Amino acid sequence: MEYQGKDLFRRVGIPTPNGVYATSAAEVRDYIAAHPGSWVLKSQVMMGGRGKAGGIKFADDAATGETLARELIGKVLKSIQNPEGEEVRSLLVEEKVAIASEAYVSITIDRATKKPVVIVTSQGGMDVEEVAEAHPEAISKYWIDPAAGYSPFIGRQLAFAAKLPVGYRKAFPGLLGALYTLFMDYGANLVEINPLVLTKDGRVIASDAKVDLDDNGLYKHPDVADWNKKQPADADQAAAVAIGLGMSNYARFDDEPGAAPKNVGTIANGAGLGMGTMDAVKNAGGGAANFLDIGGGAQAELVKKSYELVTSDPRVTAMFINIFGGITRGDQVAKGIVEALAGGDVRKVPLVIRLTGTNADEGRKILADAGFVPVETMDEGAAKVVALANGAN
Ligand code: GDP
Ligand code: MN
Numbered sequence: 032m033e034y035q036g037k038d039l040f041r042r043v044g045i046p047t048p049n050g051v052y053a054t055s056a057a058e059v060r061d062y063i064a065a066h067p068g069s070w071v072l073k074s075q076v077m078m079g080g081r082g083k084a085g086g087i088k089f090a091d092d093a094a095t096g097e098t099l100a101r102e103l104i105g106k107v108l109k110s111i112q113n114p115e116g117e118e119v120r121s122l123l124v125e126e127k128v129a130i131a132s133e134a135y136v137s138i139t140i141d142r143a144t145k146k147p148v149v150i151v152t153s154q155g156g157m158d159v160e161e162v163a164e165a166h167p168e169a170i171s172k173y174w175i176d177p178a179a180g181y182s183p184f185i186g187r188q189l190a191f192a193a194k195l196p197v198g199y200r201k202a203f204p205g206l207l208g209a210l211y212t213l214f215m216d217y218g219a220n221l222v223e224i225n226p227l228v229l230t231k232d233g234r235v236i237a238s239d240a241k242v243d244l245d246d247n248g249l250y251k252h253p254d255v256a257d258w259n260k261k262q263p264a265d266a267d268q269a270a271a272v273a274i275g276l277g278m279s280n281y282a283r284f285d286d287e288p289g290a291a292p293k294n295v296g297t298i299a300n301g302a303g304l305g306m307g308t309m310d311a312v313k314n315a316g317g318g319a320a321n322f323l324d325i326g327g328g329a330q331a332e333l334v335k336k337s338y339e340l341v342t343s344d345p346r347v348t349a350m351f352i353n354i355f356g357g358i359t360r361g362d363q364v365a366k367g368i369v370e371a372l373a374g375g376d377v378r379k380v381p382l383v384i385r386l387t388g389t390n391a392d393e394g395r396k397i398l399a400d401a402g403f404v405p406v407e408t409m410d411e412g413a414a415k416v417v418a419l420a421n422g423a424n
Contacts (some may be wrong), residue, residue: 033123033240033241034052034123035258036240037237039217039240039255040209040237040240043213043216045206045209045210045213045237046206046234046236047125047237048128049125050070050123050124050125050126052122052123053122053123053124053277054104054120055210055278056097059072059090059099060096060097060100063092063096063124064093067359068091068126069091069126070091070096070126071087071127072124073084073087073122073123074087074106074122075123076119077117078110078113078117079110079112080110080111080158083110084347085106088102103117103122104121104122104272104273105274106119107119114195117180119136120266120270121269121357128228128230128234128236128238130228130230130231130238131198131228131229131230132153132156132196132229133154133226133227133228133229133238134152134153134195134226134227134228135150135151135156135159135224136149136150136207136223137150137159137221137223137224137225137241137368138175138211138219138222138223142214144174146175146176146177147174147177147214148172148173148174149172149173149175150170150171151171151189151190151192151193151195152170152193153169153195153196155225155227156225165218169194169246170193171189172352173191175211180211181211181212181279182208182308183204183205185207186202189203189207196229200237203235206235214315216251217242218245218251219242221241221243222242223242224361225239225241226239243309248335255350270340271340274339274340275333276326276337280323281324282321283320283344286318290318291316291418293321293347294317294320294346294347294349294353295304295317295349295417296319296320296321296344296347297309297341297350297352297353298334298337298341298351298353299323299352299353299354300325300354300359301326301327303320304353304355306321306322307409308351308353308409308413309322312413312417313413314410314413315413315417317413317418320344321341321347323337325359327359329354329362329364330367331363331364331366331370332367333367333369334363334368334370334371335368335371337367343378346391347380347420348381348419348422349380349381349416349419350381350386351383352368352383352385353384353414354384354385354387355387355388356387356390356391359389360389361393361394361395362390362394363390363394364394365384365393365395368382368384368398368401368403369401372401380414381419382403383412383419384403385407386398386405387414417422
């Protein structure tokens with residue numbers, strides 16, 4: 032994604048805007064509050080064309096930043112290339128630069144000659160295929176001989192041929208050299224800067240980044256190879272944040288060979304009760320697919336979203352909701368469950384519910400009216416949910 036591409040850019044010395052990576056609206060708000068100014072919120076997704084898809088927003092103050100971040104995180108961005116869409120789970124918050132000019136530069140391997148080919152145009156900020164179609168004369172290419180490598184005259188020649196505004200001339204040869212180093216050293220299939228911005232105050236900055244790395248080239252850079260592996264854990268964290276929970280309030284557990292199938296979804300309030308619930312499931316001979324700590328004071332809406340998140344894991348075939356009412360009110364939890372299941376678009380799984388404490392009686396009544404049979408103890412609930420998950424009626 033862009034933020035990872037820019038991390039690589041900085042390693043080789045390509046200037047990028049100042050900024051921070053964020054996974055929640057609160058982080059965005061706090062960052063802008065601490066750094067007053069004009070900021071761009073950029074959705075971090077794999078697909079391009081985020082600008083057109085509504086994934087790029089501008090904020091001049093912390094409150095606007097928070098509101099826009101809330102809108103973006105969880106939103107599904109769609110484009111012609113990606114009609115299915117991709118959900119936004121994190122943002123890059125970056126200094127908004129005053130743009131004087133937008134250029135385009137990329138390096139890929141030319142299939143025909145097997146050589147790295149540099150493509151440059153002064154028509155940046157738009158789809159390069161469109162430029163190639165409408166203004167083929169505005170596109171300049173250079174095939175680099177890998178044996179001879181890169182030298183600054185290539186950059187000078189390309190800047191001239193592509194008619195880059197004069198402001199680019201000084202920085203461009205060095206910047207292209209750095210991009211070539213990145214391309215070769217990381218075994219990339221593609222490195223692309225669109226737009227490469229000339230700011231009104233004369234800086235040349237990579238405003239966007241696209242780096243497609245070949246897995247075969249990554250043995251030299253284990254830290255970067257790890258980016259791909261870390262994603263499942265990060266996805267859980269992002270999913271928790273997207274529904275308004277803390278980052279560590281949701282985690283999925285991988286199946287283990289020899290252990291019981293992890294097919295029981297669990298929702299509890301508080302890490303302690305959550306651990307207890309998972310242990311009870313295990314003692315009953317089952318396996319918890321996940322752990323979702325709904326926190327204190329959960330309202331019906333959050334219960335509903337939590338139910339949806341847990342059932343979004345296809346392995347989950349039954350769910351145990353175990354709530355001890357302190358600040359979390361039993362009636363709110365019950366209402367959330369009933370509401371979640373009333374919507375036609377949710378995946379319904381057998382539910383075992385244990386409510387204790389504040390307003391538990393009201394909660395149990397709401398559930399009973401909706402046709403659920405609540406359980407009294409944790410072990411009773413665990414035994415029941417494991418049986419249901421494994422196909423009992
Ligand atoms: P993409 O649409 O996914 O390629 O995302 P980009 O990062 O290329 O951003 C899309 C467009 O948003 C750019 O072409 C710019 O027009 C605009 N944009 C992004 N960052 C800035 C900025 O810092 N200042 C200004 N003025 N515009 C920006
Ligand atoms: Mn772009």
